[in-house]
Amino acid sequence: MNSYGVGGEPTVEWDVMDSGIGPLLLAATATGLVTVAFHARPAVRDATLDRLRTRFGTEPVAAPGSARLAEPIRELAAYFAGEPRDLGLALDWSLTSxxxxxxxxxxxxxxxxxxxxxxxxxxxxxxxxxxxxxxxxxxxxxxxxxxxxxxxxxxxxxxxxxxxxxxxxxxxxxxxxxxxxxxxx
Known part of the structure; x- marks a missing residue:
């Protein structure tokens, strides 16, 4: 999948992973990881997806197994497994300025x-x-x-x-x- 959806809008892909501190919602654009949300149960998940929808003007796509999210999930899983590391992931800084x-x-x-x-x-x-x-x-x-x-x-x-x-x-x-x-x- 490319980084843009129908009409040239940016695609935001998301998934929820288990971690040592509870479920985390991860979302990424073609640029990199754009958000991580703690306690990603339905209410938090929905609020996070609403913010992404508003910010990017497109519907975030649930993407279990996404290539875009594979590296962040792998790195965070290793981090929560106790492997000391700084997470050197590609980041999309567009939600902050x-x-x-x-x-x-x-x-x-x-x-x-x-x-x-x-x-x-x-x-x-x-x-x-x-x-x-x-x-x-x-x-x-x-x-x-x-x-x-x-x-x-x-x-x-x-x-x-x-x-x-x-x-x-x-x-x-x-x-x-x-x-x-x-x-x-």
């Missing part, structure tokens, strides 16, 4: 597996040392969590900060990467 995109690109390239960064430090890296709250907003709007590792951004005092997937999911991801101890139960 401006300062948010700048912060997310820095996060993706500059905060490797098994490390964390403070909101303020990340703000300073993109030239806005006073922008810790704006970095927090960028993390909350991250369309590619796990792949663009917003779970690695923490408060300067060691607190976890917020997380769109829920704090327990953030704890699980940081434990998987060896940053936090595994939960006792």
């Amino acid at each position: 401006g300062f948010h995109r700048e912060v997310l690109r820095e996060l993706a390239s500059g905060v490797p597996y098994g490390t964390v960064v403070g909101y303020g430090e990340l703000a300073a890296r993109v030239g806005r040392p006073e922008g810790a709250q704006a970095v927090g907003a960028a993390m909350g709007a991250n369309p590619l969590p796990v792949v663009v590792p917003c779970h690695r951004v923490v408060e300067s005092d060691g607190g976890l900060g917020g997380f769109s997937g829920g704090l327990e999911t953030k704890r699980q991801l940081l434990a998987l990467e060896g940053v936090l101890p595994q939960p006792l139960f």
